[in-house]
Amino acid sequence: MRRPIKDEFTDLPVSRQRKYQLRMQRDKRCTECGKPAVQGSRCVVHLVKARERQRIKRGLKRRYYNTLSYQLERSLAA
Numbered sequence: 001m002r003r004p005i006k007d008e009f010t011d012l013p014v015s016r017q018r019k020y021q022l023r024m025q026r027d028k029r030c031t032e033c034g035k036p037a038v039q040g041s042r043c044v045v046h047l048v049k050a051r052e053r054q055r056i057k058r059g060l061k062r063r064y065y066n067t068l069s070y071q072l073e074r075s076l077a078a
């Protein structure tokens with residue numbers, strides 16, 4: 001049997017998902033898939049996904065092509 005993780009987040013009154021996110025953040029990894037995060041809190045894939053998700057939710061029309069997620073996206077495609 002796997003022993004439970006015992007760390008600074010174990011006894012926090014938050015959900016298991018939130019604890020996962022906090023642990024990933026502490027270890028500089030993507031808060032969604034756990035791969036190493038380039039910068040910020042997510043890997044490039046999820047950075048882009050989060051951006052597009054937020055665009056729809058907030059009804060945004062403009063695209064700021066010099067922001068991090070676009071730059072990283074370009075550097076991957078090139």
Ligand SMILES: [Zn+2]
Binds near residue numbers: 042
């Ligand atoms: Zn990810």
